Amino acid sequence: MKLRTAMAAAALMLPLASLAAAKGPSKPPATEKKDVVDTYHGTEVKDPYQWLEATDDAKVKQWNDAQNAHTRAILDKLPGREPLRQRISELLGWKSPGYGALTEAGGTLFVIKFQPPRQQPYLAVLGSVEDPSKERVLLDPMVLDPKGHTTIDFFEPTLDGKKLAVSLSKNGTESGDVSVYDVATGKPLPNEVVPRVNGGTAGGGLAWNADGTGFFYTRYPRGEERPAADRDFFQQIYFHKLGTPTEQDTYALGKDFPRIAMSELETSPDGKYIAAMVANGDGGEFMLYLHGPDGKWTQVTKFADKVIRSRFGHDGALYLLSRQDAPRGKVLRLPLATPTLDKATVLVPEGEASIQGFFPAKTRLYINEQLGGPSQVRIVDLKGKDLGLVPTPPVSSTGGLVSAGGDDVYFSNVSFVQPQAWYRFSAKDGQVTKTALARTAPLDMSDVEVVRTEATSKDGTKVPLSILKKKGTKLDGKNPTLLTGYGGFNISISPGFNALAGLWLEQGGVYAVANLRGGSEFGEKWHAEGSLTKKQNVFDDFYACAKLLVDQKYTQPRKLAIQGGSNGGLLMGAVVTQHPEAYGAVVARVGLYDMLRSERTSNGQFNVTEYGSVKDPEQFKALLAYSPVHNVKDGAKYPSVLFTSGANDPRVDPFHSRKMVARMQAATSTKNPILLRADAETGHGAGTPLNARIEEEVDAYSFIFSQLGVKYLPPAKKVAAPKPQ
Template structure:
């Protein structure tokens, strides 16, 4: 949420003027039915709640306010809530800072710093990764906007490290304007704002030219260039020269791109070349363009070539990640002197692990790869000779590679029991050293064990499942358990430290993470088996994981809570309608629930390459078969569900949550609450101020604790051992 105080967050969700905020607020408001019939390929589909799609309609706003009042009437009086609030605030406000988005330019290391209790992260120039006292603030969104409503989308330094482009957006919209800052002084260059470079649909980015006098950037339609319904589409690449009005920016590339194109830009180390990697929506298809010293753009790969990543080397070549006849990925080397795909050679053939990305230095290539969730860092020389693995802990995540000078690199690493930290690897002696850019844990997790196992899905597929529990936890079927997953968009769920998982564990709970099909855990085949007409596999995988937790006596259905967000919110909606008896509580955040009308929204059209379209008969059939709102059945006893949404969400329209709540409240035969937590000042989650995030987590965990019958007990304070005399 985009709020500055916990008090304001609570007040926002309970409109004092709402007629439902009084005595009758403990019952859900009655939702009017206005039946509409849509016909798809000869199939009639009834929709009684289509009217709830009209966000700006006064009746929809009134309904929304009444739902929020009902939700607050229930959540605000849950037992143990204030204790949970205090603990959540302690954990999320832990003053140990975190660092993200590290980037190096000409020896200058710049990053984005998260420093609670600050509401937003800020940009810092890091003098030394081993001494944080040398860092200085470069740009603080809280200085620009003390309300906490402004956040950083991305940063990009010039090759010489003297200037920094920053995209800033407000209210969770992700609609970012780019300004340029002088790195030495921290002052913005005057009259240097380029609007709408970043967006919640197609993302955004930029790439500087060699001397830092201008940059190529992603440009959304402006003004009346296109009709209103097209202004989140047709992203193109333009060039902006510093010191000139943005109206003078020149077109570079993209007039023939798909409507749902999404472009990433990168500059070569010498500044002579630029790449544009263009995605066809969210489904995993990419094409690559190259801009050379001749000032022209040339297409290097097409969608059908299955090249999905590109990175400049320091040896006059570009390295490509290809999944052509290699679903787990192979690495190609292509000389920039002959930039046609038929000239590329295989540097690293497909192996057992799934290649996720790579980082070239002058003598080697660091390759990030994973097998089922955890990741590792492999090294090969520039001829493909295996140089072994960088030493990292087991069941951990590796990412964020950046130069540390010479052949040394910095990388980020975290695990389920170790907070994120940045490390330096020195290939000369093979040593890994922890830097000062390391978070500390707000709690003792030394008694937590990590169990890696596999569930067997409906079709026999083995699905990785990670289980966190305190040592000595008895498997007697009575442990409150929280299971989460995602399963989509080629995104893997990798190990990471979560203080809120720690909150659950310190109360005696079991926490589980499912690595479902649809992600990238085992490469493109794993992704493809969980997308388009095969999306049902994702829900079968999750149910198999839930069943394993019950069968192996970790828990029982009434003690099993599940939660997920975005595509994971869709997951929650699908599994609760398919197996309502299997869960004791559900938290579904910013999810998609009407899969037949999702593509009518802006970002829903980008999702078509992942989910499919109702225009295709077979894809329509698959969508209807699992679309949560269409599979709610009257008279079914559904478990308690808390749905969350953000009014400014550019990725998932909040009408999904409204329609799902209306349908479930009407249909359920149980007394369990079906609640909507609709926030007026948030988006999909990006840029949510710290205090607002705390409020949301207090609601979510209070709800889970109460519905599973778990009494919250403040953790015992550890007494320090007496000092020796």
């Protein structure tokens, strides 16, 4: 099961004017400029901070340390950090457990359990979804690494559920080695470690054979097989037989794959077939291969066929999600007896909702549909007849479908105001029952209302926006407001419970989530309009949402904070350079900011199919037009910005944050701080220990509170009613 992964207070927080009074350096360290000019298609581009790309250079390390010291001198002196840390620790360390990646194999249920104050989630075998106390811990990373720097990337059980393959990585690198565990004893099989199956670039996975004696897996180049620059690429598929040295593993597929191929593997319920869905980087192109009883691999679809998902049914068929002439998706049924695309028939035609995926049960198909943010699950029989919807709340996220026997399923549901819980749906009577795998809320959200509205973007496109506020909040333009978004990689931003959003609302703030183009909220057309040369639409969409919050008197620019991470960090960099007057504070986490040099990095090359390449003249023009570091303007009045990075980040090189901070510090004409928080022991976010996450959030929220001039008031303690005499 692949884990996908994906991110208060004091009695008084100092307003911006008070920051200069904090002890420590009031100015950031000076950054040397060097005369470097790159030429692209006849256009000269100055790059005075290119030297900051050399992570291992002593001068870069010295600069990085000096920036961290400057940041700490400001953030650590803000009054009220300890009460803030206490509240954030209460919320993120809430002891009610969370459950994810529920998986069934051979009648056994496996789950990833997050149980604060443990630093990392662990893998458990469930005795019952109704009595979690009967669980058995199968693998606890904290036992392997008491410091909390080892995490589970993914796990995959055999069809009979008797053995389990687990990928483990350290320090946020996402570079995972696979070990095999005996489920009955909880002990690893001796000498069964396969190195570098998972990576932070192309990910990874595996699929067991029918009898659990071996598995196909994603293999990265080893040793000197390829030059160092190629060792995070050229992912291929190999087969490992248990009991044999991994050096004897046999090649299966992939020598002709693109350099930036990324593969996902699945075994059919009877173990006779293996499917390999191969992505061409991050842009949404896929091709499908099938390994059958004859022991041969057959290519079923090509990139141009626009088949993006596959799942094995229980009826001798392979079900496919296609976007060929159907940007919102259609479901095809392909008999395994004749596995060529021309034999596929349309089971579910394109509809109003965007199909994200599906789960084949015994005699029906459960289809997960996107509705511009919120999602739902539709049911059809194996002839495509509509059997209705699984009953779920209207503005919520539903997914994680798992067999509960026959046509019954377990599913996960979460909303902005209710934490995640697992439910069981009965096919016989259509009833939904909540299981005991449910997390309780660390704070009361009963007085929070969710407003679903639409902003109008620059080109007239309607952009969904979810606004959370306490009931009775006055729309007087004075509310501190926090807006976030993502907009990329076909990723839909669905409702989710965020305890720190609750903290913000607790203080009378307004919290808003934008569903921007670039995601898949409305299918492939919505994604395509926010990628490659149309990426600027994403930034226009976000600005439109910010403007709506001001125009409708939720807030005003100096009271509006924005935050985002990864591709959402790029979003922050772009919108703050394009509209610096629109925001009061920005938190940009692990983002990309130099879009001309990004593809020189390992993961940046996987991003080319999403963002474009400087090698293409038109794509270069589009990249240069919004690349944050190239659009910082000397003398501009920038708001306060906190940039974060992780030294072990395999997805976004930390040099992006270094260059952006240096450029903005030199350019801004205000005294608003431009800060770098560079963590030496974390990566992109996956595998970050609980305590490290708490410290990052303390920094982020104390920064936001201080910049917006918000006083933090600790929540009132509930007083128990007196007992009757």
